[in-house]
Amino acid sequence: MIVTRSIILFAIAALAEIGGAWLIWQGVREQRGILWVIGGVLALGAYGFVATFQSDPNFGRILAAYGGVFVAGSLAWGVAVDGFRPDRWDIVGAAICLLGVAVIMYAPRG
Template identity: 55%
Template sequence: MLWEVIHILYTIALFILAGLFEIGGGYLIWLWLREGKPYYWGIGGGLGLALYGVIATFQSFPSFGRVYAAYGGVFIILSVLWGWGVDRKTPDLYDWLGASICLIGVSIMLFAPRN
């Protein structure tokens, strides 16, 4: 039981860390190309995106497709939170509803009992 809880927390932590690097990296590139920030913001963004790819490989699930499909749902949730916290765009009811549906889908994909 304790191992299962630790595994779930480890999985969640890796998804969040990977998401922060992907969203943060993309955001830095956005600021560089769209808002005229210095080129090294773009380089930092590229490094963040590369680290996101590395971090995602630390997941213990054997299926690349399942991990990345589940990560897509986590990415949606983190993107809503990023928009709220960084861009100051308050999510509406439909943002929260969509993110909740994604969270349910991710949980089913990753933690459903399988043979």
């Protein structure tokens, strides 16, 4: 149950951070306006709060593990939202990152 909760929190954090960054990108780079940027800033702020709900008390561990989630999530966002087609090396790299997340977060500790 703890692992499931952690994975769900990582997924919510990824949606907030990647979505927030994408909204800012759209507002600035695609000139969609300030409301997109404001939405992005709010989503990025929400990401900061979501990370605090992880059960592990170590900020560095949570943020390091989230980095791997961010890599894989960013590629998935690109596929779902921007029509990006990752090549096999993108997929291999994302899988390695997710393996790193599993080791950092869920390895047995004494």
